[in-house]
Amino acid sequence: MFVVRPFQATTLSWWHSERDQLDLSPPYQRSPGVWSSTDKAYLIDSIINGYDIPKFYIADFSYVSSNLNITGKPYAVIDGRQRFEAIFEFLDGKLKLNKNMVYLGDEPVDISGMDYFKLKEKHSKIAQRVENFNITVMSVITNREDMSNELFVRLNRNKPLTGAEVRSAMTGEVPRLIREISQTNFLTKSIAFSNTRKQSENVAAKLLLIEHRGGFVETKKINLDRFALEAALTETEFSLSAERVKSSLTDAFHIFKENDPLLKSSGVIPVYYWLTRNIGIVNLRDQILSFETFRNASKNHPAVVAYNNASRSTNDPLSYKLRYEILKSYITNDGNSLKLEQDIPGILNLAS
Incomplete structure (x- = not known):
């Protein structure tokens, strides 16, 4: 089985509240920390200023059971881990907006360098833009590891994946053993x-x-x-x-x-x-x-x-x-x- 279809309309605050149900580290995923703080803040800048951001793809285990669901969580990220982590860090107050950020709204305010809680205190309506921002999420329903991994590679085809990241997305005994050894x-x-x-x-x-x-x-x-x-x-x-x-x-x-x-x-x-x-x-x-x-x-x-x-x-x-x-x-x-x-x-x- 391999089905890709739109997930229900959801806001960033919904995903933030449900993040313990989302596996951010399936085997094929990049390690955390690939994005710099500047990159992460730039994503929040785009959200606040109303720019479109790329689709997210998740393995959706909420419909049918699957042997791919190794953590028991209903969702696992296929593409969008770095973006999810940036969003969660901002909503946790751990990430500040870039100091050179320019707010493009009608009201001329300076929100550069603010974290989420400062933004919510000073400009609650702008903070709500982040909370209520709807992201496009594609739900991938499958019990085939090869198809899920191939989707990850295809979605990242124009991104500079390392050899290790591509091998981690492969199926079979050797990639699994490599991942085990890397955890020693x-x-x-x-x-x-x-x-x-x-x-x-x-x-x-x-x-x-x-x-x-x-x-x-x-x-x-x-x-x-x-x-x-x-x-x-x-x-x-x-x-x-x-x-x-x-x-x-x-x-x-x-x-x-x-x-x-x-x-x-x-x-x-x-x-x-x-x-x-x-x-x-x-x-x-x-x-x-x-x-x-x-x-x-x-x-x-x-x-x-x-x-x-x-x-x-x-x-x-x-x-x-x-x-x-x-x-x-x-x-x-x-x-x-x-x-x-x-x-x-x-x-x-x-x-x-």
Whole structure:
């Protein structure tokens, strides 16, 4: 079943009052925080000044039960999450209008920089424009995950979706396992890079691919996309690989700190993951930190030169192998730079 039809006429205040019935985070959705405060306030500006805004699309589970309804809520956002969040933030008093906003109504008033409660206090009729603003909502009634996800991708076709966002909208075992891995403590608490565009899912896809292949492989977008589709085309078992990834990430969570400065770049995660998986010593973080100190102080050392050159192509299998072998040599030799220099010819030969 797949039916798209207009939802009943509803105001912003109605959706605000019913927001606990709306799932804003189904698997295919972008992570929160993609819009800046300026972008959010500009949407409220458009509403106040009477401009049209795009349609919202929701999965409507209020008519028939569906196995897609994983939260038990009657509605789930397919397209419009950022807009709903901006509206809810404003009506909660957490978002202020932009300071350069110009009210285009007949009455010449300055409402720039006001939050909702200040606006309601000073200009209640203008506040009511927001409360009573009718939005166009399309109700999607379906029990087919592939159709719901395809609708999300189609609606966002002219928007710059990341590879991780598109893969998250795919059906099948691999996208599901990628989402599970991205929710581990290591990828929610230890990383220190932004996750506003599902970057943690992108890392999770790389780790699952590397684990499933049994070694470093190319992890560019095209390879990750093919891997995400693989479950639908083969009988290969992926859950065992995912369990190994989650087990190693549990170890990594106890090795690294929360919001760890060593994890500011997503490009190093597969290398650190492979070290955790294969070495897994308790002081691994201290050893990596020691190498970074050595790397900053000895830029002409052949191992540092090789490591820095490899770091320019983070998704390349040769880059992964070189960085891993250099770090492994440094760690197993207790930071002996002379021994590391002696190992470099063998490392370069092994990586190639």
